[in-house]
Amino acid sequence: MSNFKDILKEIGEFGLFQKRLVAALCIPSIFVAFDVIGQVFTGMNFPHQCNTDWILEQGPNLTDEKQRNLTIPVNSEGTFDTCKMFTPVSLDLETIERYGLNNTSGCTDGFDFEISKDASSIVTEFNLVCERSSFIEASQSIYMAGSPEYKFGRRFVVLLSLLILFVFGLGISFSPNIYVYIALKFVCGISTSGIVANAFVIGGEWSDSSKFALCTIICHAFYPLGLMILSGVAFFIRNWRILQMVLFSPLFVVLGIFYWILPESARWLITQGRKEEAIKAIRRAAKVNKRNAPEELLEKVSHTKNSLTFTKSKLTVEFLFFGIIVFIFGIVEFPARLGILPLLQHFGRKLCQAGVLIFGGAACLSILVIPKGKITLTSKCFS
Structure with a gap:
C-alpha cells in the first residue's frame, strides 16, 4: 500500500x-x-449637490454661483448642503432674490456631480449618495x-x-x-x-x-x-x-x-x-x-x-x-x-494564520482610538 x-x-x-x-x-x-x-x-464618489435647474426657468442667465446661493441651504459647518435644497416655488426671480427661500427638501430632481465628461462611476450613474x-x-x-x-x-x-x-x-x-x-x-x-x-x-x-x-x-x-x-x-x-x-x-x-x-x-x-x-x-x-x-x-x-x-x-x-x-x-x-x-x-500555517488574524484585528480596533484626521497613523495601522 x-x-x-x-x-x-x-x-x-x-x-x-x-x-x-x-x-x-x-x-x-x-x-x-x-x-x-x-x-x-467603479464606486468612486465625487463632489455633488442637488440639481436645482428649476430656477433657470425664472432666471436663465444665472451664474452657477448665484444659482447655488439661491437654491442650496448652508449647513452647520458653513458649507453648502450636499443632500438638501430649497423647495422649488413658482415665484419670480426678483421676489426670490429679495426675500429668499426657507423651506427645504431632498434632491427631488437628482444630483449634479463635479466630474469630467468622460468619467463616471456607479455612484454618479445610479445616484448613490x-x-x-x-x-x-x-x-x-x-x-x-x-x-x-x-x-x-x-x-x-x-x-x-x-x-x-x-x-x-x-x-x-x-x-x-x-x-x-x-x-x-x-x-x-x-x-x-x-x-x-x-x-x-x-x-x-x-x-x-x-x-x-x-x-x-x-x-x-x-x-x-x-x-x-x-x-x-x-x-x-x-x-x-x-x-x-x-x-x-x-x-x-x-x-x-x-x-x-x-x-x-x-x-x-x-x-x-x-x-x-x-x-x-x-x-x-x-x-x-x-x-x-x-x-x-x-x-x-x-x-x-x-x-x-x-x-x-x-x-x-x-x-x-x-x-x-x-x-x-x-x-x-x-x-x-x-x-x-x-x-x-x-x-506552520496554523500558528501563522492565527497570528495574522489576531494582529490584523488588533490593528483594525486600534483605529477606534486614533484621533480624527490622523490619516498617516491610520494608514500605518491598516498596513
Whole structure:
C-alpha cells in the first residue's frame, strides 16, 4: 500500500510540471484583485449637490454661483448642503432674490456631480449618495457573502469560477440599475471564493508538503500585482463601464488556456476513490518531469485520511483591504507576502494564520482610538 507522497518522490516533488502549474495559477490572483478591489474605482464618489435647474426657468442667465446661493441651504459647518435644497416655488426671480427661500427638501430632481465628461462611476450613474449611499456598502458586503463549499473537484470549480467571473464580470458593465449591479456582484463573489479556495491549493497538492507554503505564497504574490495593474488601468479609463470590460475581457483567453492545461488535484482524486483518473494525471505529470511513473506504486495507491485541507478565514481578512490606497499597498504587499514564507516554514500555517488574524484585528480596533484626521497613523495601522 502506497500513498501520494511516495509517488511524488518518484515522479518529482517540484519539477517542471509543478513549476509550470504554479506559474499558471498565479494568473487568477490578478483577476481576483480586479474584482475584490475594483469597486474602489467603479464606486468612486465625487463632489455633488442637488440639481436645482428649476430656477433657470425664472432666471436663465444665472451664474452657477448665484444659482447655488439661491437654491442650496448652508449647513452647520458653513458649507453648502450636499443632500438638501430649497423647495422649488413658482415665484419670480426678483421676489426670490429679495426675500429668499426657507423651506427645504431632498434632491427631488437628482444630483449634479463635479466630474469630467468622460468619467463616471456607479455612484454618479445610479445616484448613490445621501439616503442611497448605503447601496455602496451593501454591494460590497453582499459580495463577500458568497463563500460556498465545493464537492466537485478543484479543477471543475476553478474553471467554473473563471467562467462565472468572466460572464458576470462583463455583465456588471451592462447593469441598468444598482439592484442588478448588486446581484451580479454577489455572483462574482461566489466565483472569486471558488478561485481562492481551490486554485492556490492545486499547485501545493501536486508538490511535496514542504513546498506547499511556497506554492501558495507565489500565487498570492500576484494579487498585489493585480492591484497595481488595476490602479494603472483605472487612471487612464475613467468610465466605470469601460473599465469593467477592459479588466475582465482577458479572462476569455485565460479560461481557454486553463481548460487545456489545468490538471485535477491527484490528492483530491485519491481521497474520492477515483483511482484511475488519479493514475492518469500522475502519469502525465511524470512525463512532463521526464520521470518514469512508478507502476508498482500506482497499483497500490490508497486513500489517505490526512489529505491536505484549506481553511478559509476569508471574510475576516478581507476587511483589511477596502478603502486603501491601492497602488501603494500593492507595492507593499509584494515583500509582505514573500516575507511570510520563512515564518510559514518555521511555525506552520496554523500558528501563522492565527497570528495574522489576531494582529490584523488588533490593528483594525486600534483605529477606534486614533484621533480624527490622523490619516498617516491610520494608514500605518491598516498596513
